[in-house]
Amino acid sequence: MTGTLTEAQQLAYANAQAADGRVNVDLETDEGMTLNMGPQHPATHGTLRVIAKLDGEQVVSADVMCGYMHRGYEKLCEVRSYPQINTLVNRIDWLGSFANEVPFILAAEQLMGVEAPPRAMWIRTLFFELSRIANLSLFIGDLALQLGAQTPAFYAFRDREFVLNQIESVTGGRFHPNFDRIGGLKDDLPKGWIADTKAAMSRLRAYCDEMEDLVYGNEIFQTRTRGIGIIPAGVAQSYGLSGANLRGSGVDWDLRRDANIGLAYDQLDWKVWTHPDGDSFSRSWVRLQEVREATKMVDQLCDGMPAGPIMAKVPRIIKVPEGEAYVVTENPLGQMGYYLVSKGDTGPFRVKIRTASFNNISVVPWVLRGVYVPDIIAILASLYFILGDIDK
Amino acid sequence: MADDAATDTAVDEAPEVATDEEREALLSVFSAELGEAVVAHEIKPGLGLWIRVATEAWPAAAEVAAKAADCGWFDFLSAIDWLPSPYGRYEDSSLDVPFPPPMPDRSAAVPGYTGGDTRLQVLASAARMGTSLRVLLKADVPDDDPVVGTWIRTFAGAAWHERETAEMFGIRFGGNADLRNMYLPTEFEGHPLRKEFPLLARVVKPWPGIVDVEPMPGGGDDEDEATEGGEES
Amino acid sequence: MGLVESGKMPKPLTKLLNLSRKYSVWAYQWGLACCAIEMGAAFASPRYDVMRLGVIPFPASPRQADLVVISGTVTDKIVPAIRRLYEQMPDPKYVISMGSCANCGGPYWDSYSVTKGVDQIIPVDVYVPGCPPRPEALLEGIVLLQERIQNEDMPTRWRGENRGEPIVVG
Secondary structure (H helix, E strand, O other): OOOOOOHHHHHHHHHHHHHHHHHOOOOEOOOOEEEEEOOOEHHHOEOOEEEEEEEOOEEEEEEEEOOOOOOOHHHHHHOOOHHHHHHHHOOOOOOOHHHHHHHHHHHHHHHHOOOOOHHHHHHHHHHHHHHHHHHHHHHHHHHHHHOOOOHHHHHHHHHHHHHHHHHHHHHOOOOOOOOEEOOEEOOOOOOOHHHHHHHHHHHHHHHHHHHHHHHHOOHHHHHHHOOOOOOOHHHHHHHOOOOHHHHOOOOOOOHHHHOOOOOHHHHOOOOOOOOOOOOHHHHHHHHHHHHHHHHHHHHHHHHOOOOOOOEOOEEOOOOOOOEEEEEEEEEOOEEEEEEEEEOOOOOOOEEEEEOHHHHHHHOHHHHOOOOEHHHHHHHHHHHOOOHHHHHO | OHHHHHHHHHHHHHHHHHHHHHHHHHHHHHHHHHHHHEEEEEEEOOOEEEEEEOHHHHHHHHHHHHOOOOOOEEEEEEEEEOOOOOOOOOOOOOOOOOOOOOOOOHHHOOOOOOOOOOOEEEEEEEEOOOOOOEEEEEEEEOOOOOEEEOOOOOOOOHHHHHHHHHHHHOOEEEOOOOOOOOOOOOOOOOOOOOOOOOOHHHHHOOOHHHHHHOOOOOOOOOOOOEEOOOOOO | OHHHHHOOOOHHHHHHHHHHHHOOEEEEEEEOOHHHHHHHHHHHOOOOOHHHHOEEOOOOOHHHOOEEEEEOOOEOOOHHHHHHHHHHOOOOOEEEEEHHHHHHOHHHOOOOOEOOOHHHOOOOOEEEOOOOOOHHHHHHHHHHHHHHHHOOOHHHHHOOOOOOOOEEOO
């Protein structure tokens, strides 16, 4: 910069200084050092901030600051109509978008007493599993990336595209489909889609095998994750962990099997995977198995698809009768539920969104106590969260 | 296809009766342990169990859920503001309407299932692992001094949820000292999920998408008309 | 450096420098929300592969970056951090605002916690609309930005005087 500073530049400088003051924390304390990770840090999938107090290389205490992605979903839901909310909630867990719509639509259908036709339920289940694959396949690459391996991330992005293609060819959106409707679905499947999907699924199975060799079988990966960040089942229970984080602690609980509300899971041949260790490795390993299991489920869903309509009779203007409903489903990240309170209006009176990542991450201060700094990354990566899912 | 549908309903109905009994049993556990403190309850067969407990018994209810009722998996904790929003759904919001509009009368707050006497209610859920069984607990929050007991002694995971609820509703939890803001900057004023909190952008500019819920032009009578699948619009 | 700031650069030299800047844009990834995944697909996936356009998406810090892609919802809480990041980048610096949220608030236009557009805090060169934009749209934004870099008058840009009208993709 030449010459004197303009007023705008001075203001910019002052703003920057003020921002520094807010973003920084004291580095040196009496007890030791404070390590600040975030709000933008490659290891936090977005804008999570972890503040760890260290004693040498060990974490004495850790605090998580979230809210950098808080968009006020619950308030916005109160002023939107049901179809509008459906568009909005896609963006909570943005990797498995369709899965966000399902519990909301099911809750609204429950209050309205509407039941979607069997074919709609099958296609819902199909997309539920496709979004699980789209979500968790990226997790595997991302996990490896955070532990220092670049290549698996490229592989993950490469093979995830096959799933996104399939979603896009039906819904028109790569990952915000907004495809679910109260009473059914927006559209039927296009011609030739089932064969393409099966081809994509075999690609994904090959990807899983590749990853199992390349990442999970890797000695360095195992050393960095085995025995790290152990969460016993009792702790997982009191923090409300769900999904692979809970099943990785040896708890055999999957809402797809145990509390199936109308989706087609009870007509499929599949298995709930658990792992007894409760460490970072077991959580990641369960997710890999879930991707593989989901590809098999998609194959079965393609084969057994019933014929029939995809939309039940619903009024053009959706008004949900007065009442309360709470519907939870087993989403890619864990259990996601909507507590829907309706007063008979075109929009809900109150929506409480129970997201999986919020509970999954609330255990971080507990689990980070006493671990070494490099393990923070492994633990955070294996707990697997999406910022939109934490902050809503 | 008809066969499939028939077996479906048969499968659906069988466990519905069973879970209903399970929920009755669950309710009786709470009634036995808490006695008078169980103020009201509601069972939707196969769908859910709501229990409203007295405000003082809120922490005890968590204890019962975790121990005696064997619902030890913490689901969520939040609150509901039963007052209708003074802004309605911002249909006719514009600068012409006086701002802020008059607050609705306190008596306009009509609670949902299991009733209630106050404007704010805390709402929480706990589940039994391995099953579809979960219990939804509610308790009134006093109007003048919104304080209820904390759940963190029973469920460690409730700490964050109570922080969130405190921030969003201004409810304090006695015994939980760490009620810093979860999401919003510390300087943020107001409790967004209270109904009187305005969405200022909407006050200034009405939602352009409101046409979505208006009747279609020339579509005949609006509400009673049902559309067959795929023929929307 | 002195030559550039003096504003007396010979034309061929400007062309040469612009050409080399155009094909070595170091892009800092500021992934915020959904769009970050599409940005990841554009930057890190073999299918879209931004490197063939001469964009290097791996600077370790904003101090080494020429371009920042703001991809996703900007909330009031993250604003100081974005502001600070932008101030750290060396001139000349370019900003791509990716997705409806970063452009104008998008689906959260009425939210109490979302900033209605990143252009309220930092100047934006390219807007890429979409929710989220496809990776191809982001690539087009980068190509358009490269065209602008090619035809730029460096001294005025370096003094931050002439930013030009922002480009809107599509």
